[in-house]
Amino acid sequence: MPINQDKRSLQARVVILKASVCLIFALFGVQMWRLTVLNHHYYASLAERNRLRIIPLIAPRGVILDREGRPLVENVESNNIVVYRDELSSQTDLANTRSFLNQGGVVTPEQFDARLQQYRRYPLFHPIVIKENVSLEEMAYIQSHQAEHPEIKTLEAPKRLYRYGPLAAHALGYVGEVSETQLKTPEFKDRKAGDIIGKFGMERSYNSLLTGVDGEKIVLVNSVGKVKQEFSPKPSFVGQQLNLTLDLDLQLVAEEQMADKVGAVVAMDPRNGEILAMVSKPSFDPNNFAVRVNASQWKELMENEDKPLQNRVIQSTFSPGSVFKVVMSLAGLEKGIVSPSSSVSCPGGATLYGHYFRCHEGGHGFVDMQRAIVQSCNVFFYRLGMQMGINTISEYARMVGLGLPTGIDLPNEAAGVMPSAEWKERMFGEKWYAGETISVAIGQGAVSITPMQMARAIGGIGLGGYFAVPHLARLPRSDSDSRFKPAKYQWNSKNTEFLRDSMWGVVNSGGTGHSAAVPGFDVCGKTGTAQTISNEGRQKVSGAQRGSFDNNAWFVGFAPKDDPQIAVAVLVQRGGYGGAAAAPIAGSVFRTYYEKLQAPKKDNRPSLVTAAMK
Secondary structure: OOHHHHHHHHHHHHHHHHHHHHHHHHHHHHHHHHHHHHOHHHHHHHHHOOEEEEEEEOOOOOOEEOOOOOEEEEEEOOEEEEEOHHHOOOHHHHHHHHHHHHHOOOOOHHHHHHHHHHOOOOOOOOOEEEEOOOOHHHHHHHHOOOOOOOOEEEEEOOEEEEOOOOOOHHHHOEEEEOOHHHHOOHHHOOOOOOOEEEEEHHHHHOHHHHOOEOEEEEEEEOOOOOEEEEOOOEOOEOOOOEEEOOOHHHHHHHHHHOOOOOEEEEEEEOOOOEEEEEEEEOOOOHHHHOOOOOHHHHHHHHHOOOOOOOOOOOOOOEOOHHHHHHHHHHHHHHOOOOOOOOEEEEOOEEEEOOEEEEOOOOOOEEEEHHHHHHOOOHHHHHHHHHHHOHHHHHHHHHHOOOOOOOOOOOOOOOOOEOOOHHHHHHHHOOOOOHHHHHHHOOOOOOOEEOHHHHHHHHHHHHOOOEEOOOEOEOOOOOOOOOOOOOEEOOOOHHHHHHHHHHHHHHHHOOOOOHHHOOOOOOOEEEEEEEOOOOHHHHHHOOOOOHHHHOOEEEEEEEEOOOOOOEEEEEEEOOOOOHHHHOHHHHHHHHHHHHHHHHOOHHHHHHHHHHHHHO
8 A cells, every 4th residue: 555545544543533532522521511510409419418417316204103103104106207408408399398298198288388487497407397196107108208208207206195094184284395485484495396395284393304305316318318327326315204192093983983073083191292183074185185186176175164174173263162161160169269069059041130041941950069060050150150250260261271272283273262351352442241251151152262272171170280282293302391391280189179070970970971981981071062153143044054053062071080191072063962972972082092001902903903994
């Protein structure tokens, strides 16, 4: 081949080679331009998603046990759906997430937006809870779409379990999400949006003790949210255990007795103030609040005329009716106004200050003081009230704790009212009229107290003047602490002995409270039937409405007579007569307590607890 031809062939090959090299570099340049310019945001986003993520480790709250160590409130495993907002780089991402959750029936767009608004001040790199306590189907839906939606995760979170549902609900309380208002208070300054706190009852009173310490772990995730590496976690710590003074057996019996009634039962040990049972009816199921109470449940609770969320033991006040006669008797004896031998004639009523005041139909005839207590004679106490005057009545009523908060370790305790001349002048700018004292003398009129106050009062009188501060938590206490310091009075022992004997007669010797008797236990007590409307007012009410104004039934008492260990107060609203409606309930509580004293715990406990679980 000629030399010139070889040279031209070589030059052609060089040109082709150069062109190929240039083409390759051009292709590299185009690809680089596509990666770094055209699709910059897409690939930067993918790279950014290989990042550190904080996963909260929610600490369980402390368990709550009864006095024998039986669980009342525990925790169970549950899962929440959370969203990492730092993964949502645009409004389009946000819209896609909202649509995805709505399509799966997890949350509606409105619910999703409401949660975003609630957590608007929360750091973007922390997950926010979109839905609590999700179902297995909802978890499967989220986990099966992790590649498309790495911004959504399911996280474990303990849920509160109230083992017996409505049982002791007002004492135990419930939990809920901390509100924005609460986050601004010193008490919750260390909490954050979404945290669960005690809202009511013992959950609220001992929130700081029951609250655990949350932890967290840091993980490295890839673009689809898969964990690539886990770093040293900060562990969570469970809240402290809370032991209560409640006795589950007594609580169960009291709950069963009040199942279809409206009212309250409280039993306490008057020697140390320990609450053994606390029932308020109607009740509610705190499990409904353990996550987030729904709108229909909340509406039903709010619109119920009997106010199931109100703890009638400490938050509702009532006229005590004839149970107040024990306080009247104590004051009259201590002041020397009457003696056990004092007597009156009861023809069925008395005209005092120009007004006729009724007693038992047909009257009680000639009664001394003990029979006046046993048969609950109004006329005897009308006349005692006239002699005593409102200020002396008020002095002794407040001495035993009526019209004053007891100091129990539950929130929002009501004080009630114990009227006096000074009270009326301060409240209404009017003087007290002697005729008003007559109604107060039998526990009517302006006097208004809580069942808790009445249980403490009757127990303290039974002990001869020792009034312990009631409490539900079994924690170390010191009498030197003014919050727990009992009130003590040096009363004439013969007077308190006379009152114990008289109240023993109410239950065991032909009195109005015989339905509370427990053979061998020497129950002492007093019944009460308190009007909720005057006789004149009742006549003006139509027949269909009169049931709403039926009398409230009371029974208060303690046992045994010479060594009181348990005091009980029972109120049945619109129950009628105390002896018929309230005394049998108290008798059941006394009987259960006595049987537990007599029988080994293992013989008594399982049947009651098993019955409640059914």
